[in-house]
Amino acid sequence: MGWISTLKRSKDMASFPDQKTKLDSSSFVRRLCFSFYSVRSEGKRGGKYVKRVLVFLFIIVLGVLAIYNNMQTKNGSPDQIPRPGFTAPHFSLSALNNQSYLVAGKRDKPVILNFWASWCGPCRQEAPDLKMIYEKYQDQLDFYAINMTANDDLESAKSFVKEFGLPFPILLDEKGVVSKQYQVISIPTTYFIDTDGIIKQKIIGVTDRGSFEEYVKELVR
Amino acid sequence: MLLRLLHQLTNVEWLSMTLSGYLGYLVISRMLKGESTRDSITDVLFKSGLILLGIWKLSPLLLQPSLLSDDSLNLFSFLLSIGTNQGFYMGLVAAVCFVLWKIQKGIIPADKFAEVFPFGLLTCFMVFFLLTRNIGTATDWFWGVSIDQSVNKYHPIGVYQLIFGVSTGAFLALSKRKGSPVSFRSFLIWFSLGQLMMTFFQFTTPFFMGLSMHQIFYLLVAGISILLPMSGGERKSQS
Numbered sequence: 001m002g003w004i005s006t007l008k009r010s011k012d013m014a015s016f017p018d019q020k021t022k023l024d025s026s027s028f029v030r031r032l033c034f035s036f037y038s039v040r041s042e043g044k045r046g047g048k049y050v051k052r053v054l055v056f057l058f059i060i061v062l063g064v065l066a067i068y069n070n071m072q073t074k075n076g077s078p079d080q081i082p083r084p085g086f087t088a089p090h091f092s093l094s095a096l097n098n099q100s101y102l103v104a105g106k107r108d109k110p111v112i113l114n115f116w117a118s119w120c121g122p123c124r125q126e127a128p129d130l131k132m133i134y135e136k137y138q139d140q141l142d143f144y145a146i147n148m149t150a151n152d153d154l155e156s157a158k159s160f161v162k163e164f165g166l167p168f169p170i171l172l173d174e175k176g177v178v179s180k181q182y183q184v185i186s187i188p189t190t191y192f193i194d195t196d197g198i199i200k201q202k203i204i205g206v207t208d209r210g211s212f213e214e215y216v217k218e219l220v221r
Numbered sequence: 222m223l224l225r226l227l228h229q230l231t232n233v234e235w236l237s238m239t240l241s242g243y244l245g246y247l248v249i250s251r252m253l254k255g256e257s258t259r260d261s262i263t264d265v266l267f268k269s270g271l272i273l274l275g276i277w278k279l280s281p282l283l284l285q286p287s288l289l290s291d292d293s294l295n296l297f298s299f300l301l302s303i304g305t306n307q308g309f310y311m312g313l314v315a316a317v318c319f320v321l322w323k324i325q326k327g328i329i330p331a332d333k334f335a336e337v338f339p340f341g342l343l344t345c346f347m348v349f350f351l352l353t354r355n356i357g358t359a360t361d362w363f364w365g366v367s368i369d370q371s372v373n374k375y376h377p378i379g380v381y382q383l384i385f386g387v388s389t390g391a392f393l394a395l396s397k398r399k400g401s402p403v404s405f406r407s408f409l410i411w412f413s414l415g416q417l418m419m420t421f422f423q424f425t426t427p428f429f430m431g432l433s434m435h436q437i438f439y440l441l442v443a444g445i446s447i448l449l450p451m452s453g454g455e456r457k458s459q460s
Contacts, residue, residue, distance in 0.1 A: 059443050067431035069421045077359050079371040085424025210281040211305045
């Protein structure tokens with residue numbers, strides 16, 4: 001909008017060398033250059049140049065403050081709330097392989113929690129992608145697929161795991177306690193938790209392999 | 222029951238985003254009631270919303286075109302999947318370009334659009350942050366709020382947005398009534414810096430050079446706005 005109004009300003013155009021001829025061109029770069037030129041000349045005339053520089057400096061100061069502030073708040077909150085920026089609620093669940101798995105604060109590797117059920121269509125869509133990503137990053141992170149067993153059938157869950165050949169631990173939330181702790185309202189729901197036990201990302205619904213991998217890369221970085 | 226359902230639905234960010242965008246659209250439409258330009262402006266806004274939605278949804282494919290040649294990829298999952306953050310900003314840039322193109326073609330008047338759009342944008346932000354019950358980092362200040370039986374208290378970002386939106390809206394309306402309306406460029410600088418300062422109270426995930434994607438976006442908007450030349454109305458009011 002700004003450069004449209006700029007183009008209408010014949011006085012400024014006349015004072016800019018060869019501007020009249022150049023204006024016929026719809027070149028984006030030329031318009032932008034002219035806009036910069038106008039800002040300078042306008043400011044000098046109206047005493048606004050200094051004001052703009054000051055605002056510009058203020059923007060830079062805010063940018064630096066933002067970087068400093070981000071460094072201060074990166075540790076997240078100690079409260080166990082299933083939202084990004086908070087400590088992931090602690091829990092311990094047994095898995096299909098009869099082992100027990102724990103999520104409780106700081107850990108050696110980041111962890112991804114994926115809530116699913118065998119009757120969930122989108123979970124079926126997502127399963128091959130999760131398997132592929134796990135196989136690629138299993139040395140750098142833990143991946144726990146939490147079956148919502150309280151709302152699922154254990155035998156169906158077992159066949160689902162067999163059908164897709166899921167290699168990661170399948171945790172069984174038999175009483176629905178963990179699903180409630182993590183406020184799972186729709187499945188699949190995925191949480192990305194860093195080594196400090198802080199939730200970095202929460203995804204409600206299916207995500208494609210490319211985006212999922214981006215989140216994983218961010219987590220293991 | 223209905224309240225609980227609403228509570229759960231608004232936890233889904235993209236649903237809250239769609240609803241708040243629609244309310245912003247309604248505010249703009251209402252402000253243009255009786256104006257000859259109402260249809261053209263609302264039409265362009267609706268289409269730009271669709272562009273944003275489409276690009277956001279297809280952003281994984283746009284950002285990683287190699288996925289198209291991947292035989293094992295299930296394309297059906299794209300219909301169900303959500304978009305990416307980068308895709309959202311790409312869609313936003315495309316939507317802004319679309320509006321600028323329509324202005325340039327003379328289909329919608331720039332001055333009228335610049336007059337009503339800030340109110341729609343402020344409504345959209347206020348509603349979104351209130352619907353999602355957005356909270357920031359922990360605070361000791363007495364107005365901090367607790368959620369889900371938390372030990373600490375947190376910055377009520379929704380309330381901050383409400384105060385910012387209402388005061389900015391009132392200032393814009395009063396300035397217009399006094400005959401010296403605030404220019405769109407000044408609004409953009411004020412708005413983006415306000416939003417940037419609000420991120421100081423929020424948990425952020427650094428994306429580039431220690432800044433989050435939101436912060437980079439607000440800094441860019443403020444920076445570009447300040448470099449843009451003054452509009453006709455702005456120059457007139459200064460002379």
